Amino acid sequence: MKVAVLYGGTSKERDVSLSTGKGMIQALEQLDHDVIGIDFDPHQINTLWEQLKQVDVVMIGLHGKQGEDGKVQGLLELMGIPYVGSGVLASSLAMDKAKAKQVFAMHDIPIAHSQSFHYRQSRGDIERTIKQTFSTPYIIKPNQEGSTLGLTVIESDEQVADAIKTAFTHDSDIIVEDYVSGRELTVSVLGNKGDEQALPIIEIVPKSKYYDYESKYAEGGSEHIVPASLDEHMTELIQHYAQTAHRALGCETYSRVDFILHEDRGPIILEVNTLPGMTPTSLYPDAAAAVGLSYAEMIQLFIDLTLAKYS
Template identity: 75%
Template sequence: MKVAVLYGGTSKEREVSLSTGKGMIKALEELNHDVLAIDFNPSQLDALLTQLKDVDLVFIGLHGKQGEDGTVQGLLDLLDIPYVGSGVLSSSLAMDKTRAKQVFAMHNIPVAKSETYHFKETRFKVIDHVKKHFDTPFVVKPNQEGSTLGLTVVESWEQLNDAIQLAFTHDSDIIVETYVQGRELTVAVLGNYGDEQSLPVIEIVPKSKYYDYESKYAEGGSEHIVPAEIDEELTMEIQNYAKLAHQSLGCETYSRVDFILNEQLEPIILEVNTLPGMTPTSLYPDAAAAVDLSYVEMIQLFIDLTLEKYN
């Protein structure tokens, strides 16, 4: 097959996307596909349309805005080119943390208490409202951003103004959310509609205090425990929540669902990643390996599931 890989891009997660793309490209070449590697730039759409001519399938190795948010998926839909992963609506919903949390709550998936603020609200009004409705520690983060970019864990009120300012540099809407103390867990979901399965739960143990950008992507920044050391009943509960979250947003083929397991052993959902990282230190390949799927076999399975969906 002639397979294009869109990677790189122009979002603030470009460096991660470059690594994800390289992993995908290497695996596809090992599978003897005719691989077209495209460093995606939305300002060069004419060149992109020419490159995508006669392509059989597209892997989207992009992260963040203009890649993970449904925009590229919409373009490929217009061009009638099959692609691996979730469609426009589910990609957009998953990227919009406020709307995603509303969907999760509708399906009785536990979420942390949160409020969303728009940039047109005055800083004084936002600070005043936060002080009335939240106790420290709490999290301030952009509504649509990944990899913890623009996120601050506010432990003292002196941090609040800077945290709000930082989050607004990334997005026009920000979320203030109760900080949930606990263990970082994630679940990879795999399969086509009605036949999805949750892979083993992974616990992430960051080397720093919080699971920040460096912990996610730096070599040795965190330890992945696969499977997580939790009992069978709790494992099944978390896996079921992950599958339900994936389905409730309408995700397709694969996703990764992040949780915090609080001190009362209640799983609180954080977000669904429709295009999770596929770098050498990424969690999704680790989950696949736990069910005896190598990286290359995982990529081929994504292709098989996608062709099954389109046929």
């Protein structure tokens, strides 16, 4: 098959996307597909059309804005080109943390208390409201960003002003939420609508205090325990929440759902990643390996599921 891989892009997660794209391209070549690697540039749409009009399917290895937020998905739909992964609405909803939380709450999936703010609001009013509403530790982060970019864990009032400023450099809206301590867990979801399955739960043990950018992508930055050491009831509950979140947002083919397991409150959902990382240190390939899928077999399965959807 002729398969295009969109990678790179213009978001602040470009470096991660370059690594994801490289992994996808190598796997597709290993599978003997005819592969076109495209470093996505939204200003070169005419060139993109010429590159894509002959392909059978597109794999999206982009992360962050203009890749994971529904814009590229909408473009491919307008072009009439099949692509792997979630559609426009699910991608956009999952990227918007505040909206996604509303959807999770509607489906009785436990969430952390949060509040969002827009850049047109007075910075002084925002700072005052945050300090009156939240008790340390809590998190200030962009509403639409990934890989913990622009995120600050607030441990004292002196951090708030700078954290607000940092978050607003990434997005026009920011979200403030309670910091929930506990075990970092993630669940990969796989399958077409109505036939999704949750893969084995992974526990992430970061080498640093918090699961930050370095912990996610640096070699040896964190340890992945798969399957996570949980009793049967807790395993089934978390996998149920993951599948419910995936379906509630309307995700397709694959996603990864992140949780914190609090000692008293139980599992708290953090977010759904519609285009989870596929780098050598990424979590989704680890979960696939736990059910006997090599990286290349996982990529082929994504394509097979996609073509079944379009047939």
